Amino acid sequence: MTQNAIEIEGLKKTYAASGKSAAKEALTGIDLTIPQGSVFGLLGPNGAGKSTLINIMAGLVRKSEGRVRIWGFDQDQNPRQSRAAIGVMPQELNVDPFFTPRESLETQAGLYGVPARERRTDEILSLIGLSDKADAYARTLSGGMRRRLLLGKALVHGPQVLVLDEPTAGVDIALRHMLWSNVRELNRQGMTIILTTHHLEEAQEMCDEIAIIDRGRLVVRDSTAAILARMDSKTLLVRAAGPIGAVDLPRGVTREDRADGWLALTYPQSTVKAGALLASLHGAGVEVIDLTTEQADLEDAFLELTGDKAAV
Numbered sequence: 318m319t320q321n322a323i324e325i326e327g328l329k330k331t332y333a334a335s336g337k338s339a340a341k342e343a344l345t346g347i348d349l350t351i352p353q354g355s356v357f358g359l360l361g362p363n364g365a366g367k368s369t370l371i372n373i374m375a376g377l378v379r380k381s382e383g384r385v386r387i388w389g390f391d392q393d394q395n396p397r398q399s400r401a402a403i404g405v406m407p408q409e410l411n412v413d414p415f416f417t418p419r420e421s422l423e424t425q426a427g428l429y430g431v432p433a434r435e436r437r438t439d440e441i442l443s444l445i446g447l448s449d450k451a452d453a454y455a456r457t458l459s460g461g462m463r464r465r466l467l468l469g470k471a472l473v474h475g476p477q478v479l480v481l482d483e484p485t486a487g488v489d490i491a492l493r494h495m496l497w498s499n500v501r502e503l504n505r506q507g508m509t510i511i512l513t514t515h516h517l518e519e520a521q522e523m524c525d526e527i528a529i530i531d532r533g534r535l536v537v538r539d540s541t542a543a544i545l546a547r548m549d550s551k552t553l554l555v556r557a558a559g560p561i562g563a564v565d566l567p568r569g570v571t572r573e574d575r576a577d578g579w580l581a582l583t584y585p586q587s588t589v590k591a592g593a594l595l596a597s598l599h600g601a602g603v604e605v606i607d608l609t610t611e612q613a614d615l616e617d618a619f620l621e622l623t624g625d626k627a628a629v
């Protein structure tokens with residue numbers, strides 16, 4: 318058995334032209350593996366191709382080229398098994414208003430051919446915190462409850478891989494916490510989790526590994542820790558009373574004498590503190606008259622990684 322939950326090779330998708338819109342190459346050749354048991358983040362700006370990618374994984378969109386294996390099952394050779402191995406919590410709140418949560422879960426289980434005795438409806442209702450609403454019509458449920466129901470529907474067939482498409486878009490903090498604790502619990506039980514998000518911060522909180530896609534191509538795939546390390550740098554800007562000569566700076570600090578008169582000292586925050594830089598300047602007899610800092614925020618880091626400011 319493969320150790321990868323997902324294996325994707327040379328995946329391409331071109332949406333055919335229709336009406337006035339030209340054909341659109343949404344994925345230009347993606348190679349990606351996602352290890353079993355991970356919480357994996359798929360990041361990218363609007364239109365990057367995230368939904369296309371997960372919909373292909375889920376068997377909802379037909380790929381143009383390439384190979385996709387879900388839990389070791391090739392989509393072309395074993396379409397049924399590969400589909401059964403994955404569950405998707407979609408973005409849209411498309412629950413049937415006339416079904417109760419229990420009926421929704423039962424119907425979904427029926428669609429996946431789960432025999433009645435193997436259904437885990439009560440267990441799922443409890444996991445998503447809807448046991449007391451099990452028999453209420455969906456139209457009486459709050460937005461948050463509907464979203465939890467969608468999570469439940471993605472779980473009825475006991476998939477090994479759970480995909481959450483922008484799970485916290487428009488969600489309040491309480492629901493976000495609940496979703497994350499559900500996701501952590503499922504992952505603890507062995508489920509592989511893939512989530513798409515626009516927010517690096519969210520991926521940072523939840524994911525072991527991250528892939529960033531941009532305009533249909535994979536830009537970065539690395540551990541969250543490694544991606545965060547790239548964002549470690551901070552810059553101290555100093556203006557001095559007079560010219561600044563040689564300064565003995567801590568290791569890892571780079572100096573730039575800017576044309577506008579500011580001295581820019583860029584340093585890794587994890588190992589160097591701003592105070593140490595000021596002490597160095599003081600030691601070199603520099604009289605600081607003004608100072609400020611610059612820090613790459615998450616958006617900047619994202620832009621740096623995708624290498625194109627026009628992309629967002």
Ligand SMILES: Nc1ncnc2c1ncn2[C@@H]1O[C@H](COP(=O)(O)OP(=O)(O)OP(=O)(O)O)[C@@H](O)[C@H]1O
Pocket residue numbers: 332333341342343361362363364365366367368369370
């Ligand atoms: N059914 C479709 N027909 C034609 N083009 C499409 C279709 N679905 C998506 N696209 C186009 O393919 C590209 C990728 O879209 P996709 O929805 O996969 O991106 P995304 O990263 O999920 O974006 P978002 O975060 O906005 O959902 C976009 O340019 C989009 O307009």
